Amino acid sequence: VNPVPLIAAKRDGESLSKADLKALVDGYTEGTVPDYQMSAFLMAAYLNGLSAAEAAALTDAMLHSGTHIDLSSVPGTKVGKHSTGGVGDKVSPILVPLVASCGVPVAKLSGRGLGHTGGTIDKLESIPGFGTDLSVERYRRQVEEVGGVIAGQTGAVAPADKKIYALRDVTATVDSIPLIAASIMSKKLAEGNDALVLDVKCGRGAFMKTDADARTLAETLVAIGAEHDTPVVAVMTNMDVPLGRAVGNWPEIREAIACLRGEHADSALMEIVRGLAGEMIVLGGAAETPAEGREKARAAIESGAALDQFRSLVEAQGGDPTVLDDPDGRADSAPVAEVTAPPDAGGYVADLDALSIGQAAVKLGAGRQTKEASVDPIAGLTQLKKPGDPVDDGDVLARLHAGGTPDLEAVRAAVRSAYTFSDTPPAAAPALQARYD
Numbered sequence: 001v002n003p004v005p006l007i008a009a010k011r012d013g014e015s016l017s018k019a020d021l022k023a024l025v026d027g028y029t030e031g032t033v034p035d036y037q038m039s040a041f042l043m044a045a046y047l048n049g050l051s052a053a054e055a056a057a058l059t060d061a062m063l064h065s066g067t068h069i070d071l072s073s074v075p076g077t078k079v080g081k082h083s084t085g086g087v088g089d090k091v092s093p094i095l096v097p098l099v100a101s102c103g104v105p106v107a108k109l110s111g112r113g114l115g116h117t118g119g120t121i122d123k124l125e126s127i128p129g130f131g132t133d134l135s136v137e138r139y140r141r142q143v144e145e146v147g148g149v150i151a152g153q154t155g156a157v158a159p160a161d162k163k164i165y166a167l168r169d170v171t172a173t174v175d176s177i178p179l180i181a182a183s184i185m186s187k188k189l190a191e192g193n194d195a196l197v198l199d200v201k202c203g204r205g206a207f208m209k210t211d212a213d214a215r216t217l218a219e220t221l222v223a224i225g226a227e228h229d230t231p232v233v234a235v236m237t238n239m240d241v242p243l244g245r246a247v248g249n250w251p252e253i254r255e256a257i258a259c260l261r262g263e264h265a266d267s268a269l270m271e272i273v274r275g276l277a278g279e280m281i282v283l284g285g286a287a288e289t290p291a292e293g294r295e296k297a298r299a300a301i302e303s304g305a306a307l308d309q310f311r312s313l314v315e316a317q318g319g320d321p322t323v324l325d326d327p328d329g330r331a332d333s334a335p336v337a338e339v340t341a342p343p344d345a346g347g348y349v350a351d352l353d354a355l356s357i358g359q360a361a362v363k364l365g366a367g368r369q370t371k372e373a374s375v376d377p378i379a380g381l382t383q384l385k386k387p388g389d390p391v392d393d394g395d396v397l398a399r400l401h402a403g404g405t406p407d408l409e410a411v412r413a414a415v416r417s418a419y420t421f422s423d424t425p426p427a428a429a430p431a432l433q434a435r436y437d
């Protein structure tokens with residue numbers, strides 16, 4: 001392939017064919033198309049956009065650059081889940097066992113955290129012994145035998161996306177909606193599921209800051225799924241404030257276990273879990289309507305079936321199941337400091353900025369600034385006060401956890417700056433904002 005006419009066509013706002021996009025992606029993956037030509041193409045695509053057909057063709061080319069996991073031998077309709085990423089987003093470790101316990105098999109490849117957003121793989125690895133590096137055969141067998149699996153992304157899945165994402169990162173072309181959609185779907189379609197539910201986060205702590213952008217991304221994701229004969233439901237959810245009251249790897253798993261035990265049932269976190277579960281259970285054929293699916297999910301938490309399923313998943317992946325019995329008993333998990341409300345705070349928490357809290361968690365050691373850095377499993381924030389909570393002068397706003405020696409004064413300042421207070425309770429923003437299919 002000669003990339004120059006393809007770059008010129010995209011520069012001039014024309015559309016590229018499926019064959020053109022495949023030639024470009026294959027050439028780049030094999031190394032015959034150099035970085036500078038792919039960079040020029042990405043910038044042209046960033047500036048002029050991609051049509052729905054181009055986004056689907058780009059997805060297809062990246063999907064077929066690597067392994068497409070085949071779960072057709074596993075009985076049942078398998079349903080996957082993905083979140084575009086946020087702060088305190090521990091939905092997956094609750095939702096995967098919950099949906100599996102309702103009879104719908106769930107296979108999931110997850111990523112690590114980068115920047116201010118956490119990653120499910122880092123969170124699960126905070127359970128002693130938990131392994132996420134599974135062979136395709138072990139992944140397949142676990143879906144069949146246990147009903148749910150959460151594994152790390154192997155290099156064999158969508159290698160073209162990995163290479164292109166790294167290039168986008170250094171050419172200011174990450175935040176293009178069609179490029180993000182193609183990147184996400186090239187990986188999600190490789191997991192082997194028959195249908196997908198996507199949590200499109202919207203707000204200060206998310207990739208998509210505005211409703212309009214989140215809606216466009218959601219619609220693009222659904223359209224790419226349709227092109228690949230994979231039903232996709234995208235749910236737009238609020239990410240202005242952190243999800244739940246814990247941020248960090250072990251802090252979030254601890255909160256997820258509490259949720260699976262039936263605590264926090266009336267939180268925004270569990271509203272989102274039930275909302276996504278309802279959609280997944282319908283797609284998996286175990287309920288007629290999302291409302292019926294939500295009711296099944298509620299019952300599976302109440303009966304303990306969801307927690308039992310999480311135990312099976314943890315055991316199957318080599319994790320220590322005793323942490324489920326005594327999540328608060330972990331010796332190294334005591335807080336090292338507190339952040340208290342300023343003297344004039346009396347009244348209510350008016351607002352809490354998810355981005356600042358995510359950055360505070362990174363400062364504590366919970367996140368990584370570069371892809372190669374390691375994370376502190378126990379670092380993070382717990383017992384966060386949230387918008388609407390009453391607060392008195394000097395009350396504890398958050399407890400801080402760290403295994404290392406972070407700059408606690410800098411963390412305290414970041415946490416305090418994330419809060420605003422008011423005399424009257426703020427209006428609550430809905431957790432579930434819109435649904436696209």
Ligand code: URA
Nearest residue numbers: 174179180181183184
């Ligand atoms: N997540 C992805 O997987 N890809 C993107 O481009 C952005 C977020």
